[in-house]
Amino acid sequence: MASSRSVSAARSASVGYRCHHAFRLIVLVILLAVLALLIVQPLGWIVFNSFHDDVTGQWTLRNYVQIFTPTSLWAPLFNSLVLATAVAVISTLLGVPLAWLVARTDMPMRGFVRLFTMAAFVTPSFIGALGWILLAAPNSGWLNVGWRALSGADWPLLSIYSMIGTIFVCSIYTVPYTFTLVSSALEEMPVELEDAATTLGSGVVKTMFSVTIPLVMPAVLVGFILSFIQGMTLFGVPAFLLTPSGTLVVTTKLAEFYQLFPPALYMSAAYCMPLIAITGMLFYARRCILGRRQFTTVGGKGRAGRKIRLKGWRLPALAFALIVPVTAVVLPYIAIVLVSLSRAWGLGPIPSNLTLHWYRWAIFENAETQRAIVNSLLYAGGAASFCMIIGILVAYIVERKLLRGAGLIAALVTIPIIIPGIVLSVGFFSAYTRQPLTLYGTATIIIAAFVATFLPIAYSQAGSILKGISPDLERAARSVGATEARTFASITAPLMRGGLVAGWLLVFIPIMRELSVAIFLVSPRTNVMTTLIYNYKDGGNYEAVCAASALLLFATLIVVLLARFVTEGAAYRRRNAASLGAVP
């Protein structure tokens, strides 16, 4: 009797073991299949294309020979590296302290700073560049006109048509990456560690540099890398601001390739390969820096919401924190909104020139704009959610080392973000217009392209949250018999929640403002806001461009606020639960 019981127990254990492994296998197979479709196939096409001749269509190594010989192709790459490095450094220097001030101190107007930093994120960079042209063009920029009137000088204070101007505009619109990543990491971090430093006599600044920043290092590094990549792949800002000085960067050089006859699509594909190598090096450097250090900050204890008191530093801190909101949102949007309210923007903001026509037109009269707003929200929402699911799964497999060769998957999902959208667009076109996957003209192809492009952000964010969650909690669940899936669903996922909403926004917003990856994939029925706004810009209808941009900002901000509402609700409940469990 006893032996039969032990046999049945052993049998049920072995069934459980097999079920568990079968489930794990199914999840893995599905995930790998999705990644193969989403990333391997389009990337494969890009690589395949890069070995073909644009004119004859034959196999060739000529594209690569061309990349590595003439100086004309090196110069844009060098300029892009300068731009991207400067953008990454400035974004980190602005974004990290900004995140700390908003997340951990009693600085005034924190809600405003947070909202407006997110608004900077929402703004497509070419709109920001447009706003800054109105503000700081050497002759006509409003700031320069004001400067001349005040000082009597005959030279401009600022010239936006320069490398410095370009770095500045790119940076202020990239800070939100670092800001969001780091502030979400800071919010998930327990204050006990800082308290310990303070108890031992360390001041606010010393604590920040010796405890706080090292603990959020994974998020800082991801922010730095994403900012660098953003600096490499932005097209709108350099196109507007660097063309007058004749300076080319990688993306504007690619645009030139696309203007050739026939368009040098295969050459462009080859031109992107050095970018993949550069990104690879960055991620490798990140691994070397972080090494085997532990960053577990979530250990099962509750977190207090107490803020560090800045005392006399509150106002200087606020002045610093307002740099991004003012330069990236307030000033340019004053210009953009004024233009959007004009009958003819060349007449300036005089009463007889004011009208709500362009808003009425965009919201009520023009079917194309209505459809594009709905499409943008639906695709960005769908793609961001799908992106997060895959990102979490990949990060979980990589961080918890559930599979041999997980590092390879991590590298794979990271590649698409560095490839400029216009080249990726061609990859997706090639991948999804053939049997058996003929998705051309559908919403699926656009959502798939968005998911693949922004998967690295989702994966990085999920990875840095997971680094902060101690596997001990998961092991505890496993040891009392929970399956891997159950552990993930009931322990890991809830602990990640706050960070996941931040991650979802980090994907949702860039999709809303993404232009180039959709360029060869949109159809009249699946047009999105950015492609439409670009058309109006192409046709010179700036009043419509500005009204549509203001609407895009408004629609995205509502989603940001909703998401914030959801996270804060969750954080509040969590804090309450923690305090209930505390010993009185």
Next chain:
Amino acid sequence: MAAFSRRHVLMGGAAALAASALRISPVSAADDALYAAAKKEGALNLYWGSYEQKTIEEIRDAFKAKYPGIEVSLLRQASQTIFTRLRLEIQNDAVQCDSIGTTNLLHYKDLQKLGAIQPFKPTNINMVPEAFRNIDPENTYHVGAISLTTINQSTSVTAPPASWTALLDAPWANQITTGSPAFSGDVASWVVAIRKKYGDDFLRAFAKQKPKVGQSNVDTVTDILSGERKVGSAAPFSYSLTQQAAGNPIGVTVPSDDAILNLGLTAVPTKAPHPNAGKLFTDFLYSVEVSNILAKNFWPTLRTDVPWAEGRTLESIKWYRNPVDNLAAEVAEGIAKWKEIVG
């Protein structure tokens, strides 16, 4: 016989005038057959880069009103993007486009070489100005738009430069804005034309004026309206007039040494899913309705019997069009020279 035909012409003219006043045009027998075939196909996918969003949307809506029963989808993107997309569709054997309209002749030379556009003769082609009637002996592409490149200027300029060479005069130093031939087809054809007229000396003197070089020629209007620069070179004629009509402080000067005329073209792809609908749309382009829409939006009309906005006609403007032979090489050389001299 002479009197008979003159009377007929007069009567026909009066009928056309009345019809154009009512914005309708009679549907011919040939049109009927084509319409029936197109209706059977049921849909029409337009890929257009000529004309800005507003004008092409109005043309689409007029087509829908005149030919019910055909579902029309319009993809409006920049000309080169449209062309690249059609090429990708051809490469992947997934052609969706029934009518392509872009601003660059080289697109059609390339598509013709691939055998990707089909020959046919639009029924209304005889209404088009004679110079643009038989632009392709093989009839694979036809005129889709007439685009003029001129000078534009701020209304604060009382005596604008009257010619391209006048732009090289002292008062316009640091005052000129222009587009880049590497990004804009219209600017590229201006560079080809100016080099033909005046050689590279013009580019050298032009560079000394320190022009501000934007991307598209539309940027000239932006710079003038914002007050950044006063005069636009290689500027878009129609778009500048639209902005003027909207009340913006901008004016247009047609240079005495010729406006540069660039033809936008249109074709029906060989593998178009709805070829009859594509051909019907081409016919429709040469209708009175479309020319009226064009005139209203300050575009040159495609018919000799519909004057342009403000009573202008093709004859009233001195224009020059680049010769077609060897154009690809000249464009490439023009861009290279521009980069070398202007930057």
